[in-house]
Amino acid sequence: MKKFVKIVYAATAVSITMSAVSCSNSRVSPASDMESHYKNTDEISVSSVAEELNTARNIDISGQTITWLADYDLNPQDDRERSAALSLFEDVYGASVSFVPTTSAEKLTTLDSMLIAGEEVDMFPYELDAVPNGVIKGRYQPLDPYFDVMGMDEGIWDDMNDVIEMFKYNGEHYVVPYAVSDPLIITYSRKMIKDNKLDDPYKLYLDGKWNWDTCMKMMEKFVSKASDGQTRYGINGWFGQAAMQSTGHTVINYDGEKFSNNIDDPEIEKAEIFMRDIAKKNLYDRTWKDCFPNDNSTLFYAMGAWSLGESNAENKDADLMIVPFPKAPDADKNYISCNFSARMLVKNSQKGEAVAAYIKCERLAAVQEEYKEIAKKKAGKTENKKSFVTKEQYDALQSIIDLENCVPVFDFGYGMSEKMYDNTYETRGVMDKLTSALLEGGDSEWDTLRDDVKKTIDSEVKDFNK
Numbered sequence: 001m002k003k004f005v006k007i008v009y010a011a012t013a014v015s016i017t018m019s020a021v022s023c024s025n026s027r028v029s030p031a032s033d034m035e036s037h038y039k040n041t042d043e044i045s046v047s048s049v050a051e052e053l054n055t056a057r058n059i060d061i062s063g064q065t066i067t068w069l070a071d072y073d074l075n076p077q078d079d080r081e082r083s084a085a086l087s088l089f090e091d092v093y094g095a096s097v098s099f100v101p102t103t104s105a106e107k108l109t110t111l112d113s114m115l116i117a118g119e120e121v122d123m124f125p126y127e128l129d130a131v132p133n134g135v136i137k138g139r140y141q142p143l144d145p146y147f148d149v150m151g152m153d154e155g156i157w158d159d160m161n162d163v164i165e166m167f168k169y170n171g172e173h174y175v176v177p178y179a180v181s182d183p184l185i186i187t188y189s190r191k192m193i194k195d196n197k198l199d200d201p202y203k204l205y206l207d208g209k210w211n212w213d214t215c216m217k218m219m220e221k222f223v224s225k226a227s228d229g230q231t232r233y234g235i236n237g238w239f240g241q242a243a244m245q246s247t248g249h250t251v252i253n254y255d256g257e258k259f260s261n262n263i264d265d266p267e268i269e270k271a272e273i274f275m276r277d278i279a280k281k282n283l284y285d286r287t288w289k290d291c292f293p294n295d296n297s298t299l300f301y302a303m304g305a306w307s308l309g310e311s312n313a314e315n316k317d318a319d320l321m322i323v324p325f326p327k328a329p330d331a332d333k334n335y336i337s338c339n340f341s342a343r344m345l346v347k348n349s350q351k352g353e354a355v356a357a358y359i360k361c362e363r364l365a366a367v368q369e370e371y372k373e374i375a376k377k378k379a380g381k382t383e384n385k386k387s388f389v390t391k392e393q394y395d396a397l398q399s400i401i402d403l404e405n406c407v408p409v410f411d412f413g414y415g416m417s418e419k420m421y422d423n424t425y426e427t428r429g430v431m432d433k434l435t436s437a438l439l440e441g442g443d444s445e446w447d448t449l450r451d452d453v454k455k456t457i458d459s460e461v462k463d464f465n466k
Contacts, residue, residue: 059149061354062094066122069114069346071107073099084365089358097123097358111139115347122349123358126177126342128414128421131169132259132464140344142172146356150176156363159403163340166410168256177340178363180401180408184242184325184337186235187292187301187311189318196222196299201323202396212246212274215300215326219283222299232297234283239302240435241337242325244271245409248335251434251457252413252420258465259412261457263450267330272438272446279441286440292320304339305397309387322393324400336406341366416460430456 068074074097076082082090089095100121102110107125114121115138127134134140143150151157157164160177167175186201193200198218204210219234226232244251247267253260262268278284285298292301292311301311302325312320327334343362345355365371376394389397399405413431414421422429428436430453438444 059353059357061351061357064095064351064354065098066095066351066354066358067100067120068097068123069100069102069107069111069121070125071102071104073101075099084368084371085358085361088361088364093354093357093361095354095357108139111346112137115139118348120349121346122351123355124344124346126175126340126344129416130175130342130344131167131415132412133415133417134344135169135174136464138347140174141347141349141352142174143176143345143352143356143359144173146345146352147173149353149356150360150363156360156367160363163403163408167340169254171256174344175340175342176359177342178359179341179366180338180403181341182305182339183397183401183406184239184302185305185308185322185397185400186239186325187303187308187320187322188299189292189296189315190321191317191319192296192299196225198222198299200321202321205323210323211327211329212243213329216274216278216283219278219299220281223281223283230297233285233299234281235278235300235302236285236287236289236293236298237300237302238304239325240275240439241431242302243275244268244435245337245411246325246331246335247271247328248331248333248407248409250409250411250413251431252411252416252461254412259461261454261461263454263457267328268434269446269450270330271328272434272449275435276438276444276446279439284439284441291315292318294318308393308397309389312388312390312393313386320393322396322400324406334406335409336400338401338408340408340410413457416464419456420460430460 074083074086076086086097089097100114108127111121111124124139130140147153160179163180164173164176167173167177188201190200198221199214201210201215201218204214216234223232223234247270249262249265249267251262251268253262289301290310291303291307291314292298294315301307305322308320308322324334324336341362343355343359345352349355376391401408411431418429420429421431433449433453437449438446
């Protein structure tokens with residue numbers, strides 16, 4: 001079994017099979033975790049997987065309705081087909097989902113208000129601060145009592161077992177991801193690569209040669225070839241988090257009982273110096289862009305996979321391709337930043353079995369070959385000229401997040417208070433400082449940054465260990 005280290009992707013998952021939505025002046029993906037919710041299910045029958053649902057303990061939730069509080073509806077909208085998961089839940093279990101709308105900015109305060117008022121709410125989207133902060137604040141309850149309903153011992157969760165275990169907190173499982181999605185990736189133009197006589201990054205990745213060193217050399221060579229009056233950059237976008245996480249080491253360690261401060265880890269220091277060097281060599285373009293630049297000025301564009309569709313639409317002749325963030329030179333595996341698709345069972349809910357059954361439906365929809373094939377077919381369609389993904393890119397993305405090829409990472413530092421994670425510019429938390437401060441250049445050095453955040457981390461660790 002793989003050893004999964006603990007760092008979370010600080011963005012909300014959006015499948016690249018959807019139309020990507022622009023996000024300006026924000027480092028958070030603009031839509032919620034809807035990657036499977038609008039897949040057409042009229043091409044196959046839910047009966048093909050219904051038998052697997054019934055292998056779990058017989059439960060009768062027919063007629064029950066889950067109250068779902070979120071900023072998006074699980075029920076189909078605008079004449080879309082039901083999702084595979086919802087079809088299974090409704091047609092096999094005879095249950096349904098009732099949507100209580102809120103906004104992304106207000107959903108946590110709305111949840112807290114509903115809990116205080118004793119209003120019914122059963123299921124909630126996974127949030128970055130679910131563990132430990134959300135648990136300590138009394139928002140969620142563990143799913144362990146319902147593992148038999150979820151079919152945890154039936155084989156459908158086997159490749160996710162280590163992912164699930166890394167979220168274990170105080171001996172219980174509050175977060176049970178049913179899929180890994182939306183990794184931080186690098187988009188590049190194969191046309192530009194050929195024009196500048198550089199090695200293809202995806203081929204380097206397949207050959208095990210795609211790392212910080214090869215990436216740095218390519219950026220330096222590209223920038224050095226700038227003609228008079230031309231400004232070139234090696235990379236643009238959001239990648240500081242991916243750089244730090246590619247080491248496989250975390251800012252906050254957790255031994256199952258206590259948290260500890262790992263800011264002095266030499267591998268974290270190497271990642272910070274890597275970012276500093278990129279900035280000092282003027283390889284980094286700090287300008288926010290929603291997709292791959294179409295002016296041939298930048299070699300690599302780093303962002304969540306949600307940006308790929310729009311990048312294709314804006315660069316139709318560039319022959320775009322994707323690759324994971326380069327491997328840290330001393331890392332033993334390909335550690336990636338990604339999101340984890342999960343549903344939270346809300347505190348005081350009386351419908352734990354129904355929520356667990358819905359989560360099982362999500363898992364089956366994520367792993368059944370019939371549903372995966374539909375997603376692949378849809379990825380290759382280009383009717384939507386504003387956003388599309390090629391089959392080649394889709395296959396590459398699936399390979400990147402295949403748990404045989406990578407180790408997803410999660411850091412409890414993102415699950416603590418706003419002192420640790422708050423990415424608004426004026427009140428940036430420790431995690432955002434660590435992934436952006438040195439890239440911003442100036443006179444910043446690692447020793448200064450480390451000393452600046454160390455006391456805050458120590459204080460947070462102390463508070464959460466009480």
